Amino acid sequence: MQARGALPWPLTVPAAVAAAFLLVPLVGLLVRAPWRGLPRVLATTEVVQALRLSLLGATAATVISLALGVPLAWVLARSRHRGIAVLRALVTLPLVLPPVVGGVALLLAFGRQGIVGRHLDAATGITLPFTTVGVVVAETFVAMPFLVITVEGAFRAADRGYEEAAATLGASRLAVFTRVTLPLVGPSLLAGSVLCFARALGEFGATITFAGNFPGRTQTMPLAVYLALESDPEAAIALSLVLLLVSVAVLAGLRDRWLHAGSTP
Amino acid sequence: MNRAFLSLTAVALVLTGCGSSGAPGTSAARATSASPGVPSAPAVSGTVNVFAAASLKEAFTALGTSFEAAHPGTKVVFNFGPSSGLATQIASGAPADVFASASTKSMDQVVKAGAAAAPRDFAKNTMEIAVPPKNPAGIAGVSDLAKPGVKVALCQAAVPCGSTAATVFGKARIMVTPVTQEVDVKAVLSKVSLGEVDAGVVYVTDVLAAGEKVKGVVIPADVNASTTYPIATLPKSTNAVAAQAFTDYVLSTDGGAALAAAGFVKP
Numbered sequence: 238m239q240a241r242g243a244l245p246w247p248l249t250v251p252a253a254v255a256a257a258f259l260l261v262p263l264v265g266l267l268v269r270a271p272w273r274g275l276p277r278v279l280a281t282t283e284v285v286q287a288l289r290l291s292l293l294g295a296t297a298a299t300v301i302s303l304a305l306g307v308p309l310a311w312v313l314a315r316s317r318h319r320g321i322a323v324l325r326a327l328v329t330l331p332l333v334l335p336p337v338v339g340g341v342a343l344l345l346a347f348g349r350q351g352i353v354g355r356h357l358d359a360a361t362g363i364t365l366p367f368t369t370v371g372v373v374v375a376e377t378f379v380a381m382p383f384l385v386i387t388v389e390g391a392f393r394a395a396d397r398g399y400e401e402a403a404a405t406l407g408a409s410r411l412a413v414f415t416r417v418t419l420p421l422v423g424p425s426l427l428a429g430s431v432l433c434f435a436r437a438l439g440e441f442g443a444t445i446t447f448a449g450n451f452p453g454r455t456q457t458m459p460l461a462v463y464l465a466l467e468s469d470p471e472a473a474i475a476l477s478l479v480l481l482l483v484s485v486a487v488l489a490g491l492r493d494r495w496l497h498a499g500s501t502p
Numbered sequence: 503m504n505r506a507f508l509s510l511t512a513v514a515l516v517l518t519g520c521g522s523s524g525a526p527g528t529s530a531a532r533a534t535s536a537s538p539g540v541p542s543a544p545a546v547s548g549t550v551n552v553f554a555a556a557s558l559k560e561a562f563t564a565l566g567t568s569f570e571a572a573h574p575g576t577k578v579v580f581n582f583g584p585s586s587g588l589a590t591q592i593a594s595g596a597p598a599d600v601f602a603s604a605s606t607k608s609m610d611q612v613v614k615a616g617a618a619a620a621p622r623d624f625a626k627n628t629m630e631i632a633v634p635p636k637n638p639a640g641i642a643g644v645s646d647l648a649k650p651g652v653k654v655a656l657c658q659a660a661v662p663c664g665s666t667a668a669t670v671f672g673k674a675r676i677m678v679t680p681v682t683q684e685v686d687v688k689a690v691l692s693k694v695s696l697g698e699v700d701a702g703v704v705y706v707t708d709v710l711a712a713g714e715k716v717k718g719v720v721i722p723a724d725v726n727a728s729t730t731y732p733i734a735t736l737p738k739s740t741n742a743v744a745a746q747a748f749t750d751y752v753l754s755t756d757g758g759a760a761l762a763a764a765g766f767v768k769p
Contacts, residue, residue, distance in 0.1 A: 344696060344698060348696060348697075348698050349697060349698050350696060350697040350698065366681075366698050367653070367681035367682050367698075367699075445685070448682075449655070449681060449682025449683075449684065449693070450658065450682055450683050450684065450685070451680065451681060451682050451683055452683075455682065463685075464658055464660070464685070466587070466590060467584060467586040467587040467589075467590055467660050467661070468586060468659075468660035470590065
């Protein structure tokens, strides 16, 4: 009975260290937070702008990732083409690529002098860097692979039997996808979206490199935190606190549905 | 001619005297003695961590190499970045031995935090407009930066290059709305050299260091502004001897010559 109840210390001790390591910095943030000055910092236009831009950008990036990433995940999961493994490796590269490198790559592709951006500028006069659209582009580039990889795994694991049954009952391939396959991978879709949103919300390197930094237009919360640390550390802590709260809210808001969805087949 | 030479030597000697232990670094000492330098009391060796303003990158990298050559067994490790950011890092205990700031404000911040003492000014820098080699927006002067549709990159206001640029705009009585406020002056320069912006306001030294990658548009003296660079060894340094030697080297005539070659002026 004891053997069953007691946890082996070689596991519990490192587990405790890991938990402490992950939580202590957050405690530090809470302890050092200038609680009294918080309303003053949070009411400033720059903070309101940055928060609005962050939520807007991350939402847009998640919507685009869903619209484009889910079909990509489906193709990666279902295609029998030989080159698909290479494609999978390449499109998930931003997962491991340092975001700053991603930002440089985006500049060279979609910048005013970039291989694509040059023609876009010549044809329409539109340039992406230093615009809010540029922020969304940077965030989508970094965050979409999280959604793709999560949903692709679900597509692979999904029971093909249901799809085949629907097909034999006369459903078109598109109907099978929207009415059968998508509901099957629902929990992963949600999990992938949350991961994607969270990654987009925290995105820093690609954003500051590709979209630059201008309050109200491209300065998202992470940029505001980083830059505030140089001039006004108290404000940086306050901003970090807000970002922490938003993250907790996102997790808490989805936690119930996520767990619930995960426990039902 | 002879007198000029003598007075130069005198200046060198005086400067050497100012820097307490910088004797082996001066040109006079090196030129006259082929055998390894003048024996100074404590041996200069080990690693010196120098936190320096981004605009000092090229000049200090060159200075570091010649310092290492003059003091075998030493290694100078640089951390270049925005002075304001470096000041925050040092105040929060970053392991630095020397701090070279692009403004007295950032240095004062460190002094106030008790992390530096007795800073000394070693250089001055003025601003210049950097444009891509083809100058797509046809920038010819400061007032062109205020034109609508011209994409300008500036340093953010907390960084010395940002506040100095703001002084220039104030003197020129213009309002410039940048498309981006970059982290440090080198980030502004790279946005210009990549052709992503039409112009950036950087230091004279940055335009010089960038070579062919950008073109400079001079800001006339009557509207131009400058910033002063102080340097200090940090009391918490774990290698105070080498830190002092490097600081003295920067303040020496050799150091001054290297800085002048990079476009800096005397403080």
